[in-house]
Amino acid sequence: METPLQNIHKSWKDFLSWKMLFLNLGPVFLGVLFWGVILFHFGGNMVRIIEGFLPTSWDHYAHTNGLLPAMFLLAIKMFTYVLLLLSVLMLSLIGNLFISLFYTPVVICYLHSHDYTNLPLENFGDFMGCIQHFLKQFAYLCMFLVVCAPLYFIPIIGVFVSLIPHYFFFKNTISFDIGSSIYNQETYREVLRDYKVPHHKISIMAYLFSLIPIFNFFATLLQTIILARFFLDIKAQKSNVSQI
Structure with a gap:
C-alpha cells in the first residue's frame, strides 16, 4: 500500500492531467464567481455582523483615545477579518x-482506467443516497458550530474548535461518496473500521x-483523487490477498 506522500505525489500528477483540469473548470468558475459577488456586495456587512458578536466592552475600549486602544482596535479588525476568511473557507469547502x-x-x-484496470468495482446506494448523507453530515456540522459558537471568539482556540467539525464533515462526506462507488456496503464498513488510523x-x-x-477553490478535485486512490489501493491490496 502506498504511503500518504506517494499517494499525494501520484494524485498531483493526475490532478494536472488535461482531463482533470478540464473537469475542474466548472466548479472553480462557479466558486470564484459566487464568492466574488458575495464578498464584493456584502463583505462590509459581513464584517459588521461578526463585530456585533464581540463583547461591547471591547468596542468601547477600542474607540477611546490613546495608543493602546488604537492598537487594540487594529487587533479587533484583524481578528474579524481572520474569522471572515475562515468562514469563507468553510463555506467554499x-x-x-x-x-x-x-x-x-x-x-x-x-x-x-489508468492504474486499476483489473480491479473489479462495486457500489451501493445511489446519487440520492449521497445527497442524503451530505445533508445529514451538514446538519451535524451546523449543530456543532452553533453549540460551540461562544468559543470562536477566543483567539487561536476558536480557530481550532471551528476546524475540527469542519474536518469531520469533509472526511465523512467525501469518503462516503467515494467508498459507495468502489465497495459494497459491508466491505466499506470493514475498511473504515480496519483502516481507521491510515484513513x-x-x-x-x-x-x-x-x-x-485561493487554491481551496481548486483543491476539492485533488482531495477527491487523493481519497479515491486511498480506497482503491486498499481494494487492490485486499484483492491480491484473496488471490493468494
Missing part, C-alpha cells in the same frame, strides 16, 4: 464538496489543501 458529488464517479473511472492520516493531509486561500 461545503459548496465544493456538494459539487464534487456530481464528478466523483468520473474521477473514479479515470483512475480505474485519518490521509484525510488530514488532504484536508490541509482546503486551508490554502
